[in-house]
Amino acid sequence: MKRASLAFLMLTIGLCAASADVFQFKIRFGGGLSDLAYAVVTVPSNPDFRGRTDKLGRIMLKLPNGTYDVKLVEDRKEYKATVKVGGDKTLKVVVAEP
Numbered sequence: 001m002k003r004a005s006l007a008f009l010m011l012t013i014g015l016c017a018a019s020a021d022v023f024q025f026k027i028r029f030g031g032g033l034s035d036l037a038y039a040v041v042t043v044p045s046n047p048d049f050r051g052r053t054d055k056l057g058r059i060m061l062k063l064p065n066g067t068y069d070v071k072l073v074e075d076r077k078e079y080k081a082t083v084k085v086g087g088d089k090t091l092k093v094v095v096a097e098p
Helices: 002-016
Strands: 019-029 032-035 040-042 050-052 058-063 066-074 077-085 091-095
Touching (some): 019 077, 050 058, 058 077, 077 091
Antiparallel strands (some): 019 032, 019 058, 040 066, 066 077
């Protein structure tokens, strides 16, 4: 019985484990790209996630592997992007669109 319980617990933890990928969000500005600094970041499909980018537009998303639509709000302007969380822990640059 203990082995079955332990196996179930390990399986549950493995299925629910979140990855942590780092993204840098940018927007098109003046013919180039600008960092999306201090934007509030939400993931509509995961209402428990809420964060803020740093001064360079970077944020670590700790979510289960998968593809997510992300909403970013900075200075009352809303942007959207799609990101893929895979757990490879490399910086991914993403251009958000209005």
